[in-house]
Amino acid sequence: MRKITIAIDGFSSCGKSTMAKDLAREIGYIYIDSGAMYRAVTLYCIENGLLHNGQIDVEKLRNEIDNLHITFRPNAETNRPDTYLNGMNVESKIRTMEVSSHVSPVAALDFVREAMVKQQQEMGRKKGIVMDGRDIGTTVFPDAELKIFVTASPEIRAQRRYDELKAKGQAVDFDEILENVKQRDYIDQHREVSPLRKADDALLLDNSHLTIEQQKEWLAEQFARVAGN
Template identity: 55%
Template sequence: MKKIIITIDGWSSCGKSTLARGLAKELQYVYIDSGAMYRAITLFFLRHHIDWSDTHAVESHLADVSLEFHQNAHSEKSEMYLNGENVEYVIRDMVVAEKVSEVAALGPVRTFAVAQQRKMGTRKGIVMDGRDIGTTVFPSAELKIFMTADNAVRVERRFKELYAKNPNISIEEVKANLEMRDYIDSHREISPLRQAEDAVLLDNSYMTMEEQLVWAMKLVHERL
């Protein structure tokens, strides 16, 4: 059966990974969370006290970073491994979230990550979400989706997600973090967040996960 590459880009907390996982499961494709890769690199830099304003330091330490995705047999979800360690839950921490957009904007980091992402897609049959997947990583992808949602809805979604892990977090902190990430993601010099010309826009502010999956599967069948 023909296999394609599906890219899902968009703003933070739009449910990109949820839709991507759903599509991958439905199609029996490989799901790749590009954001987890940048979060893992950020975690590595934080742990090793690397000054990412120093280009030489960034380039030299990237050689010590090994990123892999492994399937969790119990949850059936793909999880991020950094140098052999499962960091799937650590990288979702607010400390990493506050710095990941800065690290992801660095030229050497993007070159490093994009090269790995392209290698993962050589056999097609993948669903990858992120900020520049349809514009930079796979500009020839057969299906590109760009996701957005009302800002208040996004803040509420993100707050619920983080509150479950940290009851001390405030909705104001979450809102400020999202606004900062939006600005950095859309204004960075290299591969800024933008909708590809041939991407299909999905505003899921008031859609259920099931409705989004049905909508996306219709597009997949059209491409296949």
């Protein structure tokens, strides 16, 4: 089979990352979590005083964005990659509700997206990668051989996020998560730079009522169809 680029886009909390990680592991590809990259930038803003009452210090972030280097390294315990920001493992920190509540406005900034897209394209130059996010099939890799757009109802996505955070021992409120999901959907679809949308040649996957195994089977079929040609 030839090496290809697989782009998986879709709404927040659709299970894109889990889906992409599992697929990459099963077919021996490199997995790149673009959403984690924007979360890492958001974490940097929070930890370095660039967020004040929900407002981003845009000029300061603009001056510092080129100094933010995000990489992924395999975790021997989870068999999945962890996110590193300037050499520090931030995987746990970027998954909190605090980061989730601020990531969309940060990700909507044109210079942030430009910097992250540049890093993503460099990572994917040799193909053999699976990348998920909001604009992978439309902006980052418009020529990707396999594009998938994932969706599910806001309520189901909020429940998945609620269960995930509860399992990690975090105190969370379902209604707060549901509101966050809806807000992120609106911001992601209406931002000026690289808004979330389905690429014309992307396959639509509504996983509202699919099991993990059903998803895996469908993805494997699509990969074999495209990479085998």
